[in-house]
Amino acid sequence: MTEPRHVHSRLPRYLRGGALALYAWRGPGLRTKGGFDTLSRETFLLSNNLLLLVATALILIGTLYPLFLDALNMGKISVGPPYFNVVFLIPTIPLLFLMAIGMHSVWKKSNLEDIKRPLVILFAARWRSA
Numbered sequence: 001m002t003e004p005r006h007v008h009s010r011l012p013r014y015l016r017g018g019a020l021a022l023y024a025w026r027g028p029g030l031r032t033k034g035g036f037d038t039l040s041r042e043t044f045l046l047s048n049n050l051l052l053l054v055a056t057a058l059i060l061i062g063t064l065y066p067l068f069l070d071a072l073n074m075g076k077i078s079v080g081p082p083y084f085n086v087v088f089l090i091p092t093i094p095l096l097f098l099m100a101i102g103m104h105s106v107w108k109k110s111n112l113e114d115i116k117r118p119l120v121i122l123f124a125a126r127w128r129s130a
Helices: 011-030 041-071 081-102 112-129
Strands: none
Touching: 041 081, 081 112
16 A cells, blocks of 8 residues: 655655746846956965865875776786875975965955065065075
């Protein structure tokens, strides 16, 4: 014997349909005039996230590559610290420079003049300490 369908099982469909209808009705009024400039903090956060993603992918490749070779009977290799040290430096060196510049930029609207003075002080302190 099958149980009758309750009204409660239809409720989520009505809620989703109502939410989509409300969004379609009010959607044009929800557009933002936002965006961000090339030297804004959002750009630096985005580029930092991309470089961290590249670093993660390189580490994943170095971890899984020996396993795939072994699974396909193509030999056994060992990927160790020399590989990971070199490969991890490739995305992290630009990451450090972008972090140093990005923390001095402002949200949304930023130009070179806004971050020029802090960068000059940063690089002068770096060269003096070296």
